[in-house]
Amino acid sequence: MEKTPSYFVTKETPHRISAMSQETKLIVVVRDPVTRAISDYTQTLSKTPDLPSFQDLAFRNQTLGIVDMSWNAIRIGLYALHLENWLRYFPLTQIHFVSGERLITDPAEELSRVQDFLGLKRIVTDKHFYFNRTKGFPCLKKPESSGSPHCLGKSKGRTHVQIDRDAIEQLRDFYRPYNVKFYEMVGHDFKWE
Numbered sequence: 156m157e158k159t160p161s162y163f164v165t166k167e168t169p170h171r172i173s174a175m176s177q178e179t180k181l182i183v184v185v186r187d188p189v190t191r192a193i194s195d196y197t198q199t200l201s202k203t204p205d206l207p208s209f210q211d212l213a214f215r216n217q218t219l220g221i222v223d224m225s226w227n228a229i230r231i232g233l234y235a236l237h238l239e240n241w242l243r244y245f246p247l248t249q250i251h252f253v254s255g256e257r258l259i260t261d262p263a264e265e266l267s268r269v270q271d272f273l274g275l276k277r278i279v280t281d282k283h284f285y286f287n288r289t290k291g292f293p294c295l296k297k298p299e300s301s302g303s304p305h306c307l308g309k310s311k312g313r314t315h316v317q318i319d320r321d322a323i324e325q326l327r328d329f330y331r332p333y334n335v336k337f338y339e340m341v342g343h344d345f346k347w348e
């Protein structure tokens with residue numbers, strides 16, 4: 156499997172994929188864009204420790220609440236804008252949005268929806284998952300490959316960098332209209348507040 160958020164936000168990707176096959180079914184995992192941005196920053200910081208602070212990157216002017224939309228960690232979360240580009244090439248019925256939050260709290264239910272979307276039998280169910288307290292995330296009871304329980308690696312589910320409440324509120328205000336537009340476009344309220 157090959158997956159990256161870059162596909163969703165790269166302008167040329169929908170055209171390229173539709174040129175391969177217009178029947179392609181597309182799956183996009185979306186989560187609260189504010190948490191997503193912090194997660195993105197946390198991941199980059201782990202590879203580049205002398206990175207400027209999150210606030211320095213996220214705002215062009217924090218006092219005035221001006222967000223830097225060109226910073227990738229911010230730009231990726233503008234889901235409505237990216238979806239508009241995809242809808243020029245694919246009907247909404249061919250795109251399935253997985254809730255990143257529910258993928259953690261109820262992975263079996265989210266995967267039922269994915270299996271239904273793909274027209275597959277519901278083979279993956281809650282029998283396949285358990286909640287690993289040490290990891291703090293659901294893990295597979297018995298993956299096909301090994302037969303022993305398996306959690307995702309250390310780079311998935313990291314403790315996020317602490318960001319002050321004001322910055323978070325400013326980002327929530329910034330994303331709200333884009334989130335509302337996204338909910339309207341997909342006909343589902345992801346309740347990111």
Ligand SMILES: Nc1ncnc2c1ncn2[C@@H]1O[C@H](COP(=O)(O)OS(=O)(=O)O)[C@@H](OP(=O)(O)O)[C@H]1O
Pocket residue numbers: 158159160184194195258259292293294306307310311312313
């Ligand atoms: N079961 C399980 N275990 C661990 N992590 C889980 C799980 N399910 C979902 N997640 C969330 O997945 C986030 C990383 O997603 P991705 O690997 O798709 O991100 S990316 O491709 O690197 O952008 C990762 O983000 P962070 O928590 O910010 O690290 C997790 O929140």
